[in-house]
Amino acid sequence: MIRIILVDDHAIVRTGYRRLLDAEPGLQVVGEAARADEANALVTTTHADVALVDLSLKGSSGIDAIRGMLARRPALKVLVLSMHEDAGHITQALRSGAQGYLTKHCEPEDVIDAIRRIAAGKRVFSPAIAQILAENASDGSDAFAQLTPREFDVLRMRVHGESAADIATAMQLSPKTVLNYLTAIRQKLDAENDFQLLHLAARHGLVRIQTA
Secondary structure, eight states: OEEEEEEOSOHHHHHHHHHHHHTSTTEEEEEEESBHHHHHHHHHHHOOSEEEEOSOOBSSOHHHHHHHHHHHOTTOEEEEEESOOSHHHHHHHHHTTOSEEEETTSOHHHHHHHHHHHHTTOOEEOHHHHHHHHHHHHHTOOTTTTSOHHHHHHHHHHHTTOOHHHHHHHHTOOHHHHHHHHHHHHHHHTOSSHHHHHHHHHHTTSSOOOOO
């Protein structure tokens, strides 16, 4: 039996996954979480084999959840199922320990197959994700590869309009620590201010800028 935990901040999405997976022989959903801290607690009590993780969570991101879960249960296999299809999110998720990455455009049977394959120790990527990884490897275009996972989380929240205080609260850091992270991020990305960070993020698909 492959024991699965679902990490997604939408209850209706988790309900759909649970119904899909529990109907499959050999698969069992043993827990659900909407936040990174809830996911971290689950892995120590459920002895899950696979975590199905969305990257957009309340508070800390799914990337933070991946790091926390694997720190508590190194044998856990992580499959990301996300709307994010940019190299930044993909690279950071894999660097944090995810073994697979599917987009939410995939078919239900693709999710089931990916869970079985990841539980067997294989790596799984949807075709669109595999293409992005191949292109990124060939031209070295991932501007965010030099960022640590924590720096990437801070950048992601900043370019989506979060203040340093809001980021500090969500990530359980001091505002001064967040400001230090932002300084380091600007230095690594050769950006003088948040405006330049925003446009860099937009060029690489991390955020979309609305135009009139």
